[in-house]
Amino acid sequence: MAAAIVAEGLVKRFGSVTALAGLSLSVPEGGALGLLGPDRAGKTTAVRILATLLRPDAGSCLIHGLDVLKQPALVRREIGLSSRQPAVDGFLTGFENLELLGRLHRLGRRRARSRAEELLERFHLSEAAHRPARTYPAGMRRRLDLAGALVATPSVVFLDEPTAGLDQRSRLGIWDVIGERVRDGATLLLATRHLDEADELADEIVVLDRGHTLARGTPEQLTRHIGGERLQVVLGNRAETQVAEDILNRVCGGQAVVELEQHLVQAPVTSGAQALVELVRRLDAAGIEPVDIGIHRASLDDVFRKLTGQSVTPTLAEEEAHR
Amino acid sequence: MTAGAVTGLRDAGELARRSLLRARRAPRTLVLAALLPLLLLLVFGYVLGGSVTVPGGGYPTFLVPGVLVQAVALVAGLGAASVAGDVRRGMVDRFRGLPVTSAAVLFGATAADLVRIAVTVAVAAAAGVVAGWRVHTGAAAAAAGFGLLLLFGYAVTWAALLTGLYARSPGAARRTVYACLVPLTFVSGALAPTGTMPPWLRPLAEANPVTAVVTALRTLWGDPTAGTVLPAYPLALLWPLAVLLVTIPLARRRYRRTAP
Numbered sequence: 001m002a003a004a005i006v007a008e009g010l011v012k013r014f015g016s017v018t019a020l021a022g023l024s025l026s027v028p029e030g031g032a033l034g035l036l037g038p039d040r041a042g043k044t045t046a047v048r049i050l051a052t053l054l055r056p057d058a059g060s061c062l063i064h065g066l067d068v069l070k071q072p073a074l075v076r077r078e079i080g081l082s083s084r085q086p087a088v089d090g091f092l093t094g095f096e097n098l099e100l101l102g103r104l105h106r107l108g109r110r111r112a113r114s115r116a117e118e119l120l121e122r123f124h125l126s127e128a129a130h131r132p133a134r135t136y137p138a139g140m141r142r143r144l145d146l147a148g149a150l151v152a153t154p155s156v157v158f159l160d161e162p163t164a165g166l167d168q169r170s171r172l173g174i175w176d177v178i179g180e181r182v183r184d185g186a187t188l189l190l191a192t193r194h195l196d197e198a199d200e201l202a203d204e205i206v207v208l209d210r211g212h213t214l215a216r217g218t219p220e221q222l223t224r225h226i227g228g229e230r231l232q233v234v235l236g237n238r239a240e241t242q243v244a245e246d247i248l249n250r251v252c253g254g255q256a257v258v259e260l261e262q263h264l265v266q267a268p269v270t271s272g273a274q275a276l277v278e279l280v281r282r283l284d285a286a287g288i289e290p291v292d293i294g295i296h297r298a299s300l301d302d303v304f305r306k307l308t309g310q311s312v313t314p315t316l317a318e319e320e321a322h323r
Numbered sequence: 324m325t326a327g328a329v330t331g332l333r334d335a336g337e338l339a340r341r342s343l344l345r346a347r348r349a350p351r352t353l354v355l356a357a358l359l360p361l362l363l364l365l366v367f368g369y370v371l372g373g374s375v376t377v378p379g380g381g382y383p384t385f386l387v388p389g390v391l392v393q394a395v396a397l398v399a400g401l402g403a404a405s406v407a408g409d410v411r412r413g414m415v416d417r418f419r420g421l422p423v424t425s426a427a428v429l430f431g432a433t434a435a436d437l438v439r440i441a442v443t444v445a446v447a448a449a450a451g452v453v454a455g456w457r458v459h460t461g462a463a464a465a466a467a468g469f470g471l472l473l474l475f476g477y478a479v480t481w482a483a484l485l486t487g488l489y490a491r492s493p494g495a496a497r498r499t500v501y502a503c504l505v506p507l508t509f510v511s512g513a514l515a516p517t518g519t520m521p522p523w524l525r526p527l528a529e530a531n532p533v534t535a536v537v538t539a540l541r542t543l544w545g546d547p548t549a550g551t552v553l554p555a556y557p558l559a560l561l562w563p564l565a566v567l568l569v570t571i572p573l574a575r576r577r578y579r580r581t582a583p
Binding site: 051052053054073076077079081083085086087088089090091092096100101103104105106132148 | 334413414419421422580
């Protein structure tokens with residue numbers, strides 16, 4: 001398959017800060033690549049370079065064989081970009097926002113209108129179509145922004161943190177919309193700080209940190225490497241911890257890991273919810289009351305601990321824990 | 324005209340339409356554009372008017388061109404905050420990612436600002452007529468004067484736009500622009516004859532582009548108090564043209580920033 005996005009050795013420095021230290025990537029036509037990393041990993045810089053908004057200090061990139069640095073005007077006809085912050089004119093209605101973009105894409109008056117209506121329908125915004133966009137809640141603004149990126153039916157779509165600042169319900173809604181409507185055969189490049197988001201939407205992930213590529217692979221490879229979902233239980237004392245280890249080994253088919261000091265036992269699982277119910281039942285039968293019990297999903301912080309032996313910034317780790 | 328210029332004009336038209344639509348939805352700035360000249364006329368004409376003596380034609384004749392220029396400058400400055408808002412809210416990035424030239428986006432925005440300036444000019448002139456101000460030199464001179472006012476306003480608009488593109492926030496853009504425009508319009512011959520100012524201030528006021536524009540207007544419209552007129556005409560034209568010549572390429576470069 002031909003590559004829709006190719007980047008070779010992209011370097012970008014801002015003063016003394018190296019935002020990108022030689023990023024190379026390739027996304028096949030119709031593929032979806034996730035750029036995963038914490039703040040300042042270089043994700044946004046990479047997206048902005050590929051979307052013709054920023055000039056790299058070194059390296060080259062092609063979109064459908066078009067040189068991003070030499071033919072930006074042609075590249076802009078192929079791409080759609082949704083930035084971290086929704087670029088929506090709050091004083092214009094949803095319809096007017098999309099109509100304006102359609103006309104600036106030179107769809108013609110009639111086509112711009114019908115395209116706007118079509119997209120509003122597809123993104124469940126028809127009812128709010130004629131209200132000023134500043135009255136939209138965050139999730140709706142984000143959907144309008146995504147629709148705006150798709151006005152000219154781009155063959156390559158860049159999404160920079162498409163769920164930044166949204167609550168969990170809106171996040172699921174956006175994922176749904178991206179999976180079904182944004183993709184639509186287009187090639188996707190997604191920048192995100194959330195492992196679950198990359199896992200959900202991408203079929204290949206590149207992990208970035210401070211401009212360097214830490215790892216790349218399919219979401220399966222990555223989660224296998226760091227151990228996907230885990231069942232985790234904290235007990236009241238040492239004796240119970242040992243009993244719990246036996247139980248967890250039986251429930252999860254071995255592989256239980258004990259941290260005696262913390263009275264913690266954990267094991268990787270495939271169907272977490274079922275295993276959790278089974279574990280609770282057996283602990284109860286054994287007369288053990290756990291201090292804490294739950295399913296632990298691998299987060300970006302786990303990826304980093306595994307890859308670098310270091311945690312990402314504590315604020316991010318905390319945020320992840322709150323989700 | 325080439326095909327590129329035609330599509331560029333059409334794009335600029337779309338973006339001007341967007342700005343005007345915004346102005347209609349948030350009429351605050353339009354209301355301000357209409358009220359500001361009335362307020363200035365009221366304050367300087369009636370509150371302070373009695374204490375200012377000007378030779379010849381009386382204070383309305385002297386004051387109205389001054390208020391017109393000041394109001395146009397202050398209203399033109401409003402554009403800074405709106406473009407800074409577009410930068411901050413990612414609209415500029417959105418436009419930059421479209422197959423639309425920087426010229427189309429910036430000329431579109433400034434064209435809409437020109438409409439706002441025209442509102443100010445119309446309100447100020449109408450109020451001036453009510454207060455007893457007349458153009459004594461005929462329709463052609465009147466039109467030339469209004470043309471000069473719009474040219475001056477357009478130049479200030481581009482300077483404000485450039486400031487807005489560089490500013491960190493809409494508030495910072497507004498502060499920077501008005502920190503320049505307020506002294507520029509007050510330390511000039513707009514509201515009082517420069518001859519009445521202290522000797523250390525007079526050269527500043529006389530070298531001020533605002534003074535050149537005001538003096539040219541007074542001369543055009545037949546105010547005998549205009550004073551030394553000969554250099555005012557070329558200066559009144561040269562200043563705005565020079566500002567446009569500098570700010571338009573700078574604004575376009577800043578808009579494209581480090582993009583390919």
